[in-house]
Amino acid sequence: RGGGGGGGGGDGGTPKTRHYTFRAIAGVSMGGIGSGFTGATHPEAFDLVAPLGGAFDVAYMLHYVQDEVLSGFCRYEDYLALLEEAAGDTEVLNDPARIAACKQLGQPTQRFEHGGREYNDWWFDDNGGTFDRSAYLNLFEDLTLALGNPGYYNPESPQRPPGMTGSETCEKPLVIRGLDHGGTAPLYNAEYNPEGRFDVISFCDGEEPIEVCEKTGEVVDLCRAPDAETFCGDNGPVVSVGKAEKARYPEIYDQEKGRYDPCRPHTQVARMALAVDYDGDGVRDYGEPIVNNGRERFRDVGSDGCANEEEDGQGGCGGGAYDPATRPDPNGDDYDWETQPLGTEGNWRWDEGEPFDDFGLDGVAGTGDYGEGNGTFDRSPNYDYFLAHDPRSNYLAWDEETFSRVDFYFEGGIRDIFNFGVSSANAFGALAARRGDAAWYLDFASLPRTDGTPAGGDFDFQDVDFSAMPGAALLLYGDPDASPAQIEDGDGAHVGTVKQALDRFNVLFSWISSRWPDGDYAPEDYGSVSEHTRVESFWSESLQSMRSYAIALPPGYFEPANANKRYPVVYFLHGYGQAPEGMLATQLVLAGYMAEGLIQKMIIVFVDGRCCFVDAEGHRDCDEPPGKVFGPEWTRECNKGSFYVNRRGRTGEDTTPYMDSIFDLIAHVESKYRTKPPADLPRAPERP
Numbered sequence: 001r002g003g004g005g006g007g008g009g010g011d012g013g014t015p016k017t018r019h020y021t022f023r024a025i026a027g028v029s030m031g032g033i034g035s036g037f038t039g040a041t042h043p044e045a046f047d048l049v050a051p052l053g054g055a056f057d058v059a060y061m062l063h064y065v066q067d068e069v070l071s072g073f074c075r076y077e078d079y080l081a082l083l084e085e086a087a088g089d090t091e092v093l094n095d096p097a098r099i100a101a102c103k104q105l106g107q108p109t110q111r112f113e114h115g116g117r118e119y120n121d122w123w124f125d126d127n128g129g130t131f132d133r134s135a136y137l138n139l140f141e142d143l144t145l146a147l148g149n150p151g152y153y154n155p156e157s158p159q160r161p162p163g164m165t166g167s168e169t170c171e172k173p174l175v176i177r178g179l180d181h182g183g184t185a186p187l188y189n190a191e192y193n194p195e196g197r198f199d200v201i202s203f204c205d206g207e208e209p210i211e212v213c214e215k216t217g218e219v220v221d222l223c224r225a226p227d228a229e230t231f232c233g234d235n236g237p238v239v240s241v242g243k244a245e246k247a248r249y250p251e252i253y254d255q256e257k258g259r260y261d262p263c264r265p266h267t268q269v270a271r272m273a274l275a276v277d278y279d280g281d282g283v284r285d286y287g288e289p290i291v292n293n294g295r296e297r298f299r300d301v302g303s304d305g306c307a308n309e310e311e312d313g314q315g316g317c318g319g320g321a322y323d324p325a326t327r328p329d330p331n332g333d334d335y336d337w338e339t340q341p342l343g344t345e346g347n348w349r350w351d352e353g354e355p356f357d358d359f360g361l362d363g364v365a366g367t368g369d370y371g372e373g374n375g376t377f378d379r380s381p382n383y384d385y386f387l388a389h390d391p392r393s394n395y396l397a398w399d400e401e402t403f404s405r406v407d408f409y410f411e412g413g414i415r416d417i418f419n420f421g422v423s424s425a426n427a428f429g430a431l432a433a434r435r436g437d438a439a440w441y442l443d444f445a446s447l448p449r450t451d452g453t454p455a456g457g458d459f460d461f462q463d464v465d466f467s468a469m470p471g472a473a474l475l476l477y478g479d480p481d482a483s484p485a486q487i488e489d490g491d492g493a494h495v496g497t498v499k500q501a502l503d504r505f506n507v508l509f510s511w512i513s514s515r516w517p518d519g520d521y522a523p524e525d526y527g528s529v530s531e532h533t534r535v536e537s538f539w540s541e542s543l544q545s546m547r548s549y550a551i552a553l554p555p556g557y558f559e560p561a562n563a564n565k566r567y568p569v570v571y572f573l574h575g576y577g578q579a580p581e582g583m584l585a586t587q588l589v590l591a592g593y594m595a596e597g598l599i600q601k602m603i604i605v606f607v608d609g610r611c612c613f614v615d616a617e618g619h620r621d622c623d624e625p626p627g628k629v630f631g632p633e634w635t636r637e638c639n640k641g642s643f644y645v646n647r648r649g650r651t652g653e654d655t656t657p658y659m660d661s662i663f664d665l666i667a668h669v670e671s672k673y674r675t676k677p678p679a680d681l682p683r684a685p686e687r688p
Contacts, residue, residue, distance in 0.1 A: 018405055018683045022568035022676035023666070024048035024512050027644075028504075029128070029494065031573030031609060032056075032420070034644025036427065038573075038659055040394035043402050045663070048515055050409040050508055053416060053494060055424035058390035062150055062383070063348035064116060064419055066292055068106035072118025073289035076192055078102040079278055082287075090279035092287075094262045096120070099287035109346075110337075112414040112476065113422045117258075120286060124258030125417040126243060128495030129577065132207035132257050137268055138639040139576065142611075144272045145650065146643040146658075147389070148382025151273065151294040153361055153370045158382050158648040161202075161274045161291075162187060166650060168269055170204040173282055181280060190297060190363025192276045192289045199277040200291060203284035206268030210241040210256045212249060219252060223263040250488075262286035295379040296371060297363045298356035302333035302345030305353045338440070341429030350377050382648070389645060392430040403435050407471040409511050411504065414478035415492035421476050428474040437470035443477055444503050461506040462598065466514035473511070477504065502589075509570070509590055510599055516568050517684030519600025524556035526595045532557065533584045537623050538668040542660035546623035548608045549665055550580035552587035553673070554601035555594050566676040569603045569669060571662065577640040580606035581626055605669055607662055611638035611647075620656075 025046045027035035032054020039049030074082070079093075082102075086092040093099070108115045117123055125131055131139075144150075148158035160166065168174050177183025178198040186196030193200065211220040213232035220238065225231035228238040239245065246253040260266075262285065274291045275284040301307040306317035313321035313330035321330035328334075335343035344351040359365045360372030361380060371378025379387075387393055395403075410428045412421030425440070432438035441447050444459040448468040477500055478492020490497045496504065513519060526532070532553045540547040556562045574583050583606040594601045612622035613634040621634065630636075637647070637656060647656040669675060 016683055017680050019678065019680050020047050020516065021045060021678050022047065022516060024050065024515075024568070024570045025573070026050035026052065026508060026512070026570060027054065027573030027575075028052040029054050029420075029575035030641045030643055031575050031607075034573045034609060034659075035571075036391050037389040037643075037645060038662060039406070039408075040391040041389060041659075042663075043394075043398065043406050045666070046406065048407050048409070048512055050512065051411075051424070052504060052508060053412045053420045053424075055391055055410045055412070055420070055427040056389075057392050057423045057426035058386045059348040059392070060110075060423050060426040061419075062294075062386065064113075064423075066151070066294075068108070068116030068118075069122065070119050070290050070292060071106035071116070072099075072103050072120055073192070074099060074102035074287065075104065076194060079192075079287075083278060090281055090285075093279055094285040094287065096262060096286055103287075110419075110422045110425075112425075112480075113419050114415065116419075119290060120260040122258040123417055124254065125493060126246075126257075127417070127490045127493035128575075130243060130257075131417055131494075133205060133260065134207040134268055136258075137205060137270055140273075141271050142576075142638045142641050143643060144382075145638050146645050146647050148380075148385045148648040149272055149294075150380060150383040150386050151292045153293070153380040153382070156652075157650055158385075158652050159272065159650045161272065164202055164271070164274075166271070168202040168271075170265075170267060170269060173204075174202040174274075175277070175282060176200040176274075187274065187291065187293075188362040188364040188367050188369070189276070189291045189293055190359070192291060194364050196364075196367075199280055199282075200274050201277045201282060201284065203270055203273075203275045204266040204268055205260065205270045205284075206266050207257070208261050208264040208266065210252065211238050212241055212252060214239045217249065217252070219256060221263070222261070260286060293361045293363070293369075293380075294383050295350070296356050296359065296361060296377055298350045298354050298377065300346055300348065300350075301354055302331070302343070303351045303353035304331050304333055304345075305355060306331075308334070308345070337426045337429030338432075341433040350379075385648065391427040395427075395430040395434060398434070407515050409473050409475070409508065411475040411477060411508075413492040413494060413496055413500075414476050414480065415487065416494050418494070420494070421478075421492075425474060425476065428472065431472040435472055438472035438474075439470050440474035440476065443479060444475070444500075444507065447475070447507070459503060461503060461510055464507070464510065466511050469511065469514075475507070505586055505589070506593075509593070509602075512570060513599035513602070515684060516600065516602075517681045519602075519684075520554075520565060520567070521597040521600050522556075523597050524554075524559075524595050524601070526555040526591050527558070529588065529591075532591065533587055535581045535584075535625055537625065538665060540622065540661040540664040542657040542664050543612065543620060543622050545612060545620050547661060547665070548580060548622070548624050550584050550606040551669070551673075552584060552591070552604040552606075554603060555591055556601065557674075566674045567601055567603045568676045569605060569666075569673075571605050571607055571666065573607050573644055574609055575641075576609075579610060579624070579626075580608045603669070603673060603675065605665065607644070607665060609642050609644055609658075610640075611636050611642045611658075612656060613637070614654075622661075 025035045032051035033056040036051035036055045144159045152161040154162045176187045178186045180197045187200040188196045211228045213235040215235040220228045311330035312318035333345045335347035360369035362369045410424040412424040448465045450465040482491040535550045537546045593599045642658040646659045
């Protein structure tokens with residue numbers, strides 16, 4: 001168990017009261033992001049905010065993407081040297097060995113953080129989905145459709161990089177000509193095109209087939225042969241390695257998935273990024289870098305304006321106090337989510353007092369781009385839209401009354417593919433800084449037990465003393481000492497092992513149950529599943545359409561004796577690529593716990609996180625019950641998920657208020673079902 005403390009207790013033996021809405025918002029993965037965003041921006045609507053595997057700390061996550069996921073490229077001067085040395089041999093930029101000699105890699109900075117590796121070799125995992133290069137691109141496209149593109153500013157589109165129209169193909173990419181190729185309006189970038197000499201292009205990427213020669217198990221290398229059959233020759237036949245072949249080729253499957261193959265054609269347009277085309281061939285080669293012009297460049301040295309080496313130990317920059325062994329942070333301003341969450345040095349965000357280059361978003365002086373020379377630190381408006389939803393930023397701005405009313409449960413895996421556990425920890429740090437009752441726990445067995453025995457051993461959620469958990473809690477699940485076999489089984493991963501996945505839901509709903517007073521724990525016969533679970537639709541004024549949702553009613557809801565009973569409601573947001581009805585299976589377990597009195601009875605509403613369909617005339621249809629098929633005249637607004645935010649869209653005119661529709665759903669549920677009304681009651685559990 002990590003640091004924590006008491007607070008919020010009664011006065012003179014009288015329990016402190018609290019205003020309850022009897023609503024909780026929770027979610028998993030994409031739904032964790034959505035519930036974290038919704039709870040952070042609408043704290044008045046909920047008592048409890050519980051993002052599972054998706055408390056999206058914006059500064060950390062954008063740092064992780066920019067400095068690790070988009071790393072692995074050389075410095076500008078290295079590219080110039082390579083081009084001069086190559087003397088017209090453009091293949092030098094498509095040779096991984098040549099690029100490896102000069103590439104710069106981002107390094108993990110946080111406990112439990114795995115590196116994003118590099119752009120050409122993304123971290124791959126199939127726990128909870130198959131997250132290969134194509135899946136990454138789809139996810140990035142949907143995220144930028146939802147919140148805008150934090151890496152660029154384009155006045156014509158919040159999602160597309162400058163110059164892109166959406167008509168780009170692999171055969172006909174966008175080409176922004178550099179000065180060396182006759183361009184008059186090049187796209188500058190401080191890191192990779194500071195002189196504007198080179199073309200900047202749209203490009204294609206995506207997961208391509210992994211093939212091996214069956215007799216030798218050698219991976220097909222099309223840099224050495226024109227096709228797979230020629231490469232394998234007598235060592236064939238050629239085997240395509242997918243998930244079905246994982247058991248046969250485990251190392252190849254895990255290592256090759258997520259890698260960019262420099263010698264295969266790529267067929268998926270990357271609609272949210274641009275690359276520098278140093279050799280001018282109109283194709284992104286292996287070594288050609290991705291442009292990121294999302295904010296002005298700054299030194300993340302803290303609001304004192306100087307790095308540790310320059311600090312004087314009194315808040316100034318006179319130097320003389322730094323010692324790497326005995327006094328590494330003389331002014332005490334280093335950021336650390338656990339020990340110093342209000343620190344400003346190394347927190348990945350610009351703070352007042354930090355020096356910055358007022359050169360605009362491209363980082364190059366004299367180009368006259370967005371923000372240059374205005375005397376203020378500038379970010380892309382899309383970056384700012386991300387920050388407007390940021391849990392950490394919002395928590396630090398809340399007043400004390402809000403903090404005293406809302407409770408939080410964050411969690412994530414220590415081996416999550418997207419580092420969502422680390423992201424959750426950084427968001428949690430802001431909570432811990434603002435309220436005394438906060439603690440974090442490493443794996444399930446460290447949660448407090450009802451019998452007071454030390455943490456450890458086999459975990460059973462029924463042994464947990466949830467009343468002993470503070471109002472802000474973080475659980476990082478996974479065993480730091482897990483064996484390779486346990487890790488392969490999913491320990492600490494995006495979903496986790498089968499047991500961890502069950503424990504995650506059991507702990508979540510048990511924690512929610514413990515936070516609401518005056519609950520109904522009476523044993524009850526459950527009755528039929530079909531009677532208590534259903535998929536329905538409601539009119540969303542925000543969307544101007546019917547909208548689907550699923551609902552699970554508690555045991556005894558329809559019993560005449562319970563006709564006057566009212567219940568609290570959990571609004572649960574599903575994950576990326578899922579549907580609300582797919583979450584109803586969880587009710588089979590939870591309803592049993594309610595019927596036995598292990599958790600209090602509650603209504604669970606599963607919110608639809610899929611994007612709506614639109615037609616050519618702009619009509620929108622958001623009602624997608626099971627079995628409904630849309631005709632070819634309808635197009636879904638995204639690939640696999642809305643992220644539950646008010647969508648920015650491709651043009652800025654095709655916005656969709658998905659977050660607003662959640663509150664339309666709340667109003668509908670409260671008008672149709674027996675939900676518990678708001679009340680001022682003693683806290684539950686009463687805090688010491």
